[in-house]
Amino acid sequence: xxxxxxxxxxxxxxxxxxxxxxxxxxxxxxxxxxxxxxxxxxxxxxxxxxxxxxxxxxxxxxxxxxxxxxxxxxxxxxxxxxxxxxxxxxxxxxxxxxxxxxxxxxxxx
Amino acid sequence: xxxxxxxxxxxxxxxxxxxxxxxxxxxxxxxxxxxxxxxxxxxxxxxxxxxxxxxxxxxxxxxxxxxxxxxxxxxxxxxxxxxxxxxxxxxxxxxxxxxxxxxxxxxxx
Numbered sequence: 001x002x003x004x005x006x007x008x009x010x011x012x013x014x015x016x017x018x019x020x021x022x023x024x025x026x027x028x029x030x031x032x033x034x035x036x037x038x039x040x041x042x043x044x045x046x047x048x049x050x051x052x053x054x055x056x057x058x059x060x061x062x063x064x065x066x067x068x069x070x071x072x073x074x075x076x077x078x079x080x081x082x083x084x085x086x087x088x089x090x091x092x093x094x095x096x097x098x099x100x101x102x103x104x105x106x107x108x109x
Numbered sequence: 110x111x112x113x114x115x116x117x118x119x120x121x122x123x124x125x126x127x128x129x130x131x132x133x134x135x136x137x138x139x140x141x142x143x144x145x146x147x148x149x150x151x152x153x154x155x156x157x158x159x160x161x162x163x164x165x166x167x168x169x170x171x172x173x174x175x176x177x178x179x180x181x182x183x184x185x186x187x188x189x190x191x192x193x194x195x196x197x198x199x200x201x202x203x204x205x206x207x208x209x210x211x212x213x214x215x216x217x218x
Contacts, residue, residue: 009120009203011165013153017213044122046155046163054155054163056120062206082211090210094118094203097171101199102191104126 002041005096008059014089016051023085026077033073039064051087058096065093111150114205117168123198125160132194135186142182148173160196167205174202 016023034040039060047053059065068074081089125132143149148169156162168174177183190198 009118009201011118011120011205013165044161044163046157046161048155048157052153052155054153054165056122056163056165082213086211086213088210088212090208092118092205092208094205096120096201096203099199099201101197102195103197104191104195 002058002096002099003060005098007041007096008062008065009094009096010057010059010065011092011094012053012055012057012089014053014055015087016047016053016085017087020085022080026080030074030077033071034068037064037068037071039067062093062095111167111205111208112169114207116150116205117171117174118203118205119166119168119174120201120203121162121164121166121198123162123164124196125156125162125194126196129194131189135189139183139186142180143177146173146177146180148176171202171204 031043034043034057041058041060043055043057045053045055059068140152143152143166150167150169152164152166154162154164168177
């Protein structure tokens with residue numbers, strides 16, 4: 001789990017169009033690059049079989065998110081995404097105010 | 110897109126264990142029930158082939174989220190989820206501070 005709230009989340013919901021090997025390479029590279037940015041906490045992602053995807057990245061501050069949005073290689077990937085890969089997407093920047101978790105207890109042998 | 114910020118998001122990330130017809134019926138019912146709650150805006154969901162799922166629901170206020178968490182049928186579904194369906198999950202309540210979207214322009218014929 002992330003540090004105690006408050007921290008920030010970027011909720012990226014998207015629909016892909018078709019498939020493209022370059023997309024996968026770039027997506028993987030962006031995950032690596034994001035993880036090297038100051039203020040990065042973590043990322044979670046799921047994409048269903050119909051091409052609907054949700055990626056949520058977590059950050060220590062809104063400033064860290066703004067800096068990541070402007071990172072040069074990331075800006076190029078965003079342009080490529082609009083030109084080629086996405087039918088539509090939405091980005092939401094949100095301040096996480098509370099969180100809780102459930103973890104299944106280990107089963108006895 | 111939702112109303113102008115600020116509004117609220119509940120980010121629910123989970124890993125399922127196995128599969129279960131009752132899960133799908135309950136998940137569908139919870140979507141219907143959530144949509145009837147005061148303050149509900151919308152919901153987006155994706156689950157990948159490895160069982161990792163992200164559901165984000167959007168609400169007008171933190172009070173609306175608190176009321177939904179306490180809704181009786183939803184409380185029962187949460188108990189069932191912990192007893193049977195989830196390996197683990199995390200819930201984050203976040204205040205959306207800004208958002209933007211991309212929509213692919215219609216192609217000329």
